Amino acid sequence: MNNATIVKRPRGKIENGRIMQGDIFQNIEVIEDVITEQDGSVILKKIIFPLVICLNQDCDLHTDYIHREDNKSGSLLHLIVAPLFELTSFREGKNWGELMNVGDHISSERIKPIKMNNDPRYHYLIFPEKEMPELIIDFKYFFTINRDALYGRLDQKVCSVDDLFRELINQRFCDYLSRIGLPEIEVNKKERI
Amino acid sequence: MDVLIDIPIELEPAYKAPYEEEVINDVKFNIDYYRSHMVPVREIVELKKATTHE
Numbered sequence: 001m002n003n004a005t006i007v008k009r010p011r012g013k014i015e016n017g018r019i020m021q022g023d024i025f026q027n028i029e030v031i032e033d034v035i036t037e038q039d040g041s042v043i044l045k046k047i048i049f050p051l052v053i054c055l056n057q058d059c060d061l062h063t064d065y066i067h068r069e070d071n072k073s074g075s076l077l078h079l080i081v082a083p084l085f086e087l088t089s090f091r092e093g094k095n096w097g098e099l100m101n102v103g104d105h106i107s108s109e110r111i112k113p114i115k116m117n118n119d120p121r122y123h124y125l126i127f128p129e130k131e132m133p134e135l136i137i138d139f140k141y142f143f144t145i146n147r148d149a150l151y152g153r154l155d156q157k158v159c160s161v162d163d164l165f166r167e168l169i170n171q172r173f174c175d176y177l178s179r180i181g182l183p184e185i186e187v188n189k190k191e192r193i
Numbered sequence: 194m195d196v197l198i199d200i201p202i203e204l205e206p207a208y209k210a211p212y213e214e215e216v217i218n219d220v221k222f223n224i225d226y227y228r229s230h231m232v233p234v235r236e237i238v239e240l241k242k243a244t245t246h247e
Contacts, residue, residue, distance in 0.1 A: 026222065032235070040242035048234050050227060086231045097232030131224050158222045 022166030078144035
């Protein structure tokens, strides 16, 4: 588990009351859809995620925090978060519950690169200092949340990923988003010299 | 003859670190509650238009 990201308790110095890169929150809602009916009523569909992690760059979060009250350039509208799933339910293909049928059981062979953080789509975290389960970040299902809405949920902050480890998560997230899928091209053997 | 002149120079740091305080947060995480609520859940809320009575 040398490549696993180890999450420590937030014992380090932090800026008072600011959301930081790598902060993990519990019970966060995302507005999935808003539908206006003909009779004027509004249907609000939302998803509540048990755990999410903030993926914004820390310098952007810092600039937003100090410039917010002055409404200066640098204030953020939305923050980027991605869901975290418990490892066992993830392996069983049940991590989305009734929302999505994600597939079959993930074999021991398949889970190895994921736990080594060698699969671009996922990031594996462990929490040796606290009673929290092993978690998987799924970069594919990142979403954004209104900045003020997440600040209103600061009391739901569970912990924070330590320096360097949080930068690694962001680096892998960006790598995943910028991946390029090349088409398979058949090469005629006679053409190969 | 070389003369050394000791001039005290106060240098300000080029970067001023933001105000920080050491915070030790207890992780408010109920593992038992999490294990029974560890999958995302969809909620649908219907907001009806308020009617006015004259």
